[in-house]
Amino acid sequence: MQDRPGITLDPEDWEAARGVAHRIVDDAITRLAGLRDGPVWQQMPDAVRASFAAKVPQGPTPLAEVYDELARTILPYAMGNKHPRFFGWYMGAGSLTGALGEFLGAIDASNLGGGDTGAAAADRQVTGWLTALMGFPQTAGATLTSGGSMANMVGLTVARNAMAGVDVRTEGVTDLPQPLRFYTSDQAHSATQKALEALGLGSRSLRLVPTDAGFRMDTGALERMIAEDRAAGLRPACVIATAGSTNTGAFDDLVSIGAICRREGIWFHVDGCIGALVRIAPGSRHLVAGIEAADSLALDPHKWLQTPFECGCAIVRDGARQFQTFAMHPAYLQEQPRGLAAGEFLADYGFDLTRSFKALKLWMSLKENGVARFGRLIDRHVELGRHLTRAIQADPRLELMAPTTINIVCFRFRGRGGTETELKALNTEIMLRMQESGIAAPTDTTLRGRHSLRAAINSHRVRADDLDLLVAETIRLGEALQPA
DSSP: OOOOTTOOSSOSOHHHHHHHHHHHHHHHHHHHHTGGGSOSOOOOOHHHHHHTTOOOOOSOOOHHHHHHHHHHHTGGGOOOTTSTTEESSSOOOOOHHHHHHHHHHHHHOOOTTSOSSHHHHHHHHHHHHHHHHTTOOTTOEEEEESSHHHHHHHHHHHHHHHHSSSOHHHHOGGGOSSOEEEEEETTOOTHHHHHHHHTTSOGGGEEEEOBOTTSOBOHHHHHHHHHHHHHTTOEEEEEEEEBSOTTTOOBOOHHHHHHHHHHHTOEEEEEOTTTGGGGGOTTTGGGGTTGGGOSEEEEOHHHHTOOOSOOEEEEESOHHHHHHHHOOOOGGGOOBSSSTTBSOOGGGGSSOSSOOOTHHHHHHHHHHHOHHHHHHHHHHHHHHHHHHHHHHHTOTTEEEOSOOOSSEEEEEEOTTOOOHHHHHHHHHHHHHHHHHHTSOEEEEEEETTEEEEEEEOOOTTOOHHHHHHHHHHHHHHHHHHSOO
16 A cells, blocks of 8 residues: 555644644633633524534634634633632532643543553542542542543442342343342432433332431431332342432431441442532531441542543442453453553443543642642632521522532522512523623522522632622512512
């Protein structure tokens, strides 16, 4: 075959490429430095939206022009979670160091499925750090994931296989000697049900345990459900406790639930994607007492550790069992005592064989800041949650909708009152107008049939005056929208 030199994706002019790259970094820093002065979110104009209907390009475009288009059509219309007044759902704001780590990880270009590389060593170091911070033994297994959904999926897969009573990898779930039952609170994240459906157990395998006035799992009800299922010939397999619920930030009693699991011989899994990391915060770590006794744990560094998306982590107390659940080495993935394929294959601890170098952005950020700084940031977020709560309770036109445990505050504008339907319509309009104005971006939820605005205070850039503005704007819009 005749070689055709020059067919490469490298730049023809490296210095010109360097200039564009410098411009991209300079613009990024300018945007981050000026975040507070811009809108949290803004709607994409129809003309910009129409540009995304363009057909796939057949010929080349200079990189500078590609970046110009990106700067016009994509960057101004981001979700906004990096902004200090983004209070939607529950998202970290990222960081400049984390973004540089993402870039450098892509330049490294390693596939973290396996291999004797510096990237793999950094990945193992990061998961080892997280394992130690959560109080798990050195023999625990851990793997970085895309986020909490996949971290829960990893933990629950190990739980299913451990509790199945049959070799699931060989026989499949159709040969289970008894139907398995999993238990979680009625406030649990939907990722739990999705995982059990994907694992072939069906949504019927999941029993929702009632919660108390603080939206925490009722452990008495849990014990009754376990007894009922045993009596019915079912096998109680796993309790999924929540450390920081998505709706309200509530924490289940991990000590009591762990004790029940040990007494009943049930797997103890903790969904700690929101709250597990309060363990590093001196003023808040009591909330996760008992988390270190879990059989498996899901957590999200891209929340309270402000790692740019995406970065979740699954930890399993019995690392050997985790390995047995996922390890697979076909002929083209043979382990070797030396060379490139030497050492542990990271893919043996989760689903992904192809894995990006997501560990680097977390490695760099932890190195730069240290754990103690992140712990202080978490405690500050919790205090900001109390600040917002006090402001809501101080104004009779507002109503606190749930107890505030950490940095998630549920509230609504009541003003002169109204039916639940009227108040839902009113507060939904308040939320939408606030988002569209770019001033702030809360989202909403429903708590036991009552609609609520919801502010998750998770940006490392947020200040108390941002929350004061949220309150003032809620009242201003509510007063303007509610009929006299």
